Amino acid sequence: MSVTWNIHPGTGITADEGDETPDASPLSINLGASVQSILSAIKKDDEDRFPAIDLSWSQQDQFGRPIVLSLPKNGLRLQFDGADQRLRLIEITDFTKLSLKYSGSELVKESEGSTSPLFKRVYRLFGASFPGKYMPPVDGKLVGIYVLGWPGVAISFPVEHAVGLQEKDHVALLGSRVTSPADKLAIFEGKTWKDARKQLFVSVISGPRNSALVSRPFDKLPNEIETARINPNEGDVILSRRSPAPPFVLHLNVTTSQDLITELGAPDTKFKMKTPVHDPTANAKKNGARRGSEVKSPPSSYSSTNTDTFDTDFDSADAEDDGDRHHRDTYLCYFSHGMDILVGAADDGHLVVKRVVIHGNLPGSAAFNRHRRLRWTMEFDVDSAVDDRDLHSEAHFEKDIKPELLTAYPDAARDSQTAMGRVINRCWDDNASESSFFLPDQDRSLTDGGDGEQEGKWLGNVRLFQFPGLMFEVGKTGGVVAVVGSQPRQMELLTTLMGVAHEKHALETENAKLKTQIDVLKIMLQSKRSVETILLDCIRGSLLEAMPAHMLLCTQAATQQLIGMTSKFDDDALAASVMAILRENHVGNLFEKMTELTNSDATGIASRLLTGWVAADAGLTHSGYGFVIYARNVKSLNISAVLDSLNNVDYLWSAIASDLRRDFAGCNQLASSAVRFGFHDAAGFSSLNAPYAPASGGADGSLLLNDEEIARREQDPLQGFRRYLLGKWNTYKAQNVSAADFVQVAASIGVRSCPGGPLYKTVVGRVDDANAAPDGNLPDAFGPGSTHDVLISLWADKGINPRELASLMGAHSISRAFAQEANGIRPGSPQDDTPRVWDTTYFNQTQAVNPPRGISRFDSDVNLGRPGTVCGGSFTEFAGNADAWATAFAAAAYKMSIMGIPQSDVDNLVDCTGVLQ
Numbered sequence: 073m074s075v076t077w078n079i080h081p082g083t084g085i086t087a088d089e090g091d092e093t094p095d096a097s098p099l100s101i102n103l104g105a106s107v108q109s110i111l112s113a114i115k116k117d118d119e120d121r122f123p124a125i126d127l128s129w130s131q132q133d134q135f136g137r138p139i140v141l142s143l144p145k146n147g148l149r150l151q152f153d154g155a156d157q158r159l160r161l162i163e164i165t166d167f168t169k170l171s172l173k174y175s176g177s178e179l180v181k182e183s184e185g186s187t188s189p190l191f192k193r194v195y196r197l198f199g200a201s202f203p204g205k206y207m208p209p210v211d212g213k214l215v216g217i218y219v220l221g222w223p224g225v226a227i228s229f230p231v232e233h234a235v236g237l238q239e240k241d242h243v244a245l246l247g248s249r250v251t252s253p254a255d256k257l258a259i260f261e262g263k264t265w266k267d268a269r270k271q272l273f274v275s276v277i278s279g280p281r282n283s284a285l286v287s288r289p290f291d292k293l294p295n296e297i298e299t300a301r302i303n304p305n306e307g308d309v310i311l312s313r314r315s316p317a318p319p320f321v322l323h324l325n326v327t328t329s330q331d332l333i334t335e336l337g338a339p340d341t342k343f344k345m346k347t348p349v350h351d352p353t354a355n356a357k358k359n360g361a362r363r364g365s366e367v368k369s370p371p372s373s374y375s376s377t378n379t380d381t382f383d384t385d386f387d388s389a390d391a392e393d394d395g396d397r398h399h400r401d402t403y404l405c406y407f408s409h410g411m412d413i414l415v416g417a418a419d420d421g422h423l424v425v426k427r428v429v430i431h432g433n434l435p436g437s438a439a440f441n442r443h444r445r446l447r448w449t450m451e452f453d454v455d456s457a458v459d460d461r462d463l464h465s466e467a468h469f470e471k472d473i474k475p476e477l478l479t480a481y482p483d484a485a486r487d488s489q490t491a492m493g494r495v496i497n498r499c500w501d502d503n504a505s506e507s508s509f510f511l512p513d514q515d516r517s518l519t520d521g522g523d524g525e526q527e528g529k530w531l532g533n534v535r536l537f538q539f540p541g542l543m544f545e546v547g548k549t550g551g552v553v554a555v556v557g558s559q560p561r562q563m564e565l566l567t568t569l570m571g572v573a574h575e576k577h578a579l580e581t582e583n584a585k586l587k588t589q590i591d592v593l594k595i596m597l598q599s600k601r602s603v604e605t606i607l608l609d610c611i612r613g614s615l616l617e618a619m620p621a622h623m624l625l626c627t628q629a630a631t632q633q634l635i636g637m638t639s640k641f642d643d644d645a646l647a648a649s650v651m652a653i654l655r656e657n658h659v660g661n662l663f664e665k666m667t668e669l670t671n672s673d674a675t676g677i678a679s680r681l682l683t684g685w686v687a688a689d690a691g692l693t694h695s696g697y698g699f700v701i702y703a704r705n706v707k708s709l710n711i712s713a714v715l716d717s718l719n720n721v722d723y724l725w726s727a728i729a730s731d732l733r734r735d736f737a738g739c740n741q742l743a744s745s746a747v748r749f750g751f752h753d754a755a756g757f758s759s760l761n762a763p764y765a766p767a768s769g770g771a772d773g774s775l776l777l778n779d780e781e782i783a784r785r786e787q788d789p790l791q792g793f794r795r796y797l798l799g800k801w802n803t804y805k806a807q808n809v810s811a812a813d814f815v816q817v818a819a820s821i822g823v824r825s826c827p828g829g830p831l832y833k834t835v836v837g838r839v840d841d842a843n844a845a846p847d848g849n850l851p852d853a854f855g856p857g858s859t860h861d862v863l864i865s866l867w868a869d870k871g872i873n874p875r876e877l878a879s880l881m882g883a884h885s886i887s888r889a890f891a892q893e894a895n896g897i898r899p900g901s902p903q904d905d906t907p908r909v910w911d912t913t914y915f916n917q918t919q920a921v922n923p924p925r926g927i928s929r930f931d932s933d934v935n936l937g938r939p940g941t942v943c944g945g946s947f948t949e950f951a952g953n954a955d956a957w958a959t960a961f962a963a964a965a966y967k968m969s970i971m972g973i974p975q976s977d978v979d980n981l982v983d984c985t986g987v988l989q
């Protein structure tokens with residue numbers, strides 16, 4: 073049985089291998105595929121099938137010149153562009169090695185007496201073509217080349233040279249005796265070879281990098297990532313994806329591992345940070361013990377280019393037990409996306425992204441072909457002095473990237489280690505898993521670049537350059553092997569700041585600075601807010617009223633100005649800390665606030681903002697970008713005025729809202745879980761419950777407060793979200809924020825964080841109940857509890873009528889199911905095909921006779937949406953009328969958010985919808 077290769081589907085050309093490889097699987101070679109995907113596919117096979125693999129690339133111009141992969145024993149040569157490493161040209165160089173077919177017919181017929189395609193046969197199969205290009209022989213040879221083209225295919229024929237050949241009719245010429253059978257066939261993207269060849273390695277290419285996406289386009293494989301934009305100030309990596317998928321924004325310390333799996337798919341493997349990374353011996357021992365060998369052997373095979381392209385010997389983290397899970401940072405390795413992403417527990421126990429490693433996949437580097445290449449750009453503030461046009465994956469590190477980063481981080485520039493970089497040796501018998509990562513810790517011992525006894529094993533030195541929140545591994549040619557974005561050491565700096573305060577306190581001097589710091593500590597004590605929160609709030613713009621003065625009061629994105637001001641501080645350590653915080657927090661997100669303020673009376677603003685402070689030097693300065701409010705040498709501080717402002721309801725809830733909004737950005741997993749959490753807390757109510765204060769099991773915060781309630785099966789998988797929300801609430805509860813309010817406000821912000829999500833009336837002042845709500849009041853999605861009649865009556869007991877229920881069910885527009893495997897639903901399946909958008913698609917697709925592939929519907933939803941019922945009629949109405957849905961949802965969502973609370977108490981709740989706008 074012969075094996076058929078799919079050579080760029082669409083051209084109609086396939087290749088048969090013959091009988092020698094009975095168990096071989098077909099190889100898909102599509103234009104646009106990444107070097108890594110093709111090499112990995114080839115290397116999965118046995119060496120008999122691909123006995124020789126040759127890879128060549130240019131050392132001098134590695135991104136400008138192509139990477140050429142030759143398979144001489146298979147008669148194939150593949151050319152990839154150097155910058156994106158995608159297949160641009162497929163060349164058949166030896167027709168005797170493959171049996172080529174066009175639309176099922178052989179290109180070479182042995183009966184016609186040739187082992188290569190004859191022009192006549194080609195002409196018969198491919199049809200007429202425009203004249204091609206004749207290239208006369210060079211260097212005194214006698215044979216020229218005639219290249220004839222069809223869309224996407226070019227074939228070259230050797231022709232005995234004679235003067236005047238160009239003028240001849242090409243069909244007559246190629247059909248004559250002077251023309252030999254074809255010696256090469258090329259497949260490319262473009263209409264004609266003549267036009268395509270000029271742009272071959274730089275044009276936009278349509279095929280995906282991963283061949284699986286060509287053969288299984290409907291399998292809902294994760295969207296392919298085109299490029300990464302790193303924003304070091306924001307701690308974001310924006311991943312743009314193949315159209316029409318929207319970009320996915322990775323927020324360091326916010327994006328959860330669940331978000332990653334939803335957006336990027338399951339990782340190819342996981343790597344658990346088992347032991348402190350700076351203790352390689354411990355790592356080696358552990359690995360050795362588990363694998364039954366003391367020393368790890370070199371990778372299983374090398375290509376003819378001396379690069380390890382076979383082995384992926386990460387420790388699998390799949391088998392980890394629950395106890396471990398919360399304590400270990402784990403790398404999720406996405407080979408086909410070109411990234412490794414470190415997730416670890418945040419302070420609140422939630423698993424969040426801590427570091428992103430973007431791989432350059434430079435040929436010749438130690439980790440070559442483990443990941444595909446992911447191109448990146450880097451973005452600094454428009455106001456910054458950094459010219460970020462030169463900050464990208466193809467730039468030369470020393471010449472282009474480093475000088476800009478030294479401008480961006482002047483403190484780092486003063487550190488000679490940063491400018492020089494640290495040298496690391498990557499060698500084959502390095503612990504393989506480590507070799508593909510950066511050395512994440514400062515204190516990790518580094519080998520000096522050397523030769524000597526290890527000669528031969530080294531893959532050459534790379535240098536590691538470190539800037540706040542960024543690390544670069546740079547190869548010999550100056551190309552970036554990988555770049556890492558991680559959370560800047562913000563908390564450490566803030567701790568330093570507190571340290572200063574305590575130290576000075578101990579000195580008990582009467583100096584004004586000390587007084588300020590003691591006052592700050594008093595504020596902390598009385599408001600139970602940490603100086604970190606106060607500072608960060610100020611910097612994020614949510615706390616305009618108070619800020620430990622002689623640090624500064626700030627609004628606005630004028631980072632440069634603020635940094636300039638810190639030079640006037642008489643406390644250098646403090647100035648340095650504040651400066652670092654400003655840089656790392658990127659004051660740019662205050663822009664909105666600032667625009668609103670600049671439109672008001674400047675003096676009025678200054679006095680409002682400085683309430684509570686008497687400073688020797690305070691005021692407001694204008695700048696080209698906006699303004700800065702500052703206070704230095706504070707003489708006295710009216711603590712109660714500051715505390716009043718801190719405890720003001722509007723202030724408080726706008727601070728909470730901006731905090732949650734930041735975490736829920738982009739309608740992410742936290743946002744959708746918040747919406748469901750709000751519903752599950754409130755819907756513990758039923759009129760059949762024996763009434764009890766404060767809400768008879770309704771919106772009382774019990775889901776956040778009670779361990780038994782959250783452990784119920786129907787709460788799966790909200791446990792992780794509960795940990796997150798509890799952690800957040802803990803930072804606010806001292807300011808009289810009830811858990812019940814926090815849950816419902818979070819739900820409202822969750823809805824608002826989704827494109828199209830309506831604003832609905834949101835109130836605060838609820839009273840908590842730490843007892844579990846009565847069991848059995850939540851609806852079932854499958855089984856006997858999921859029928860239309862059972863659900864309608866269950867909701868009627870909560871005071872919700874069928875139309876209101878239909879509007880609430882629309883929240884499944886942003887839903888994905890993670891815990892319904894027992895009901896046959898693949899984890900992560902959405903309930904409509906636009907799960908990050910609050911839209912009416914859900915209603916359409918729930919009622920559709922043929923729903924789109926890839927979505928999973930719950931029985932409850934299909935039953936409620938069935939036409940012919942009141943609820944189903946409302947599904948149809950909302951499917952066609954987004955405004956009617958928004959109005960109905962807003963009313964029903966408010967009603968649900970106060971479920972179970974007696975009307976007399978509802979009357980005393982305070983409306984805070986304004987701060988959620």
Ligand code: HEM
Binds near residue numbers: 789852880884
């Ligand atoms: C008959 C009523 C309902 C049933 C049976 C139901 C059932 C479910 C189920 C089984 C899931 C998937 C959970 C998982 O496995 O991850 C889910 C998700 C979700 N539900 Fe409902 N639901 C109902 C009503 C509602 C209502 C009234 C809302 C809010 C107004 C809502 C909001 C959500 C959201 C936002 C998600 C996604 C949660 C996430 O992404 O973590 N549901 N629902």
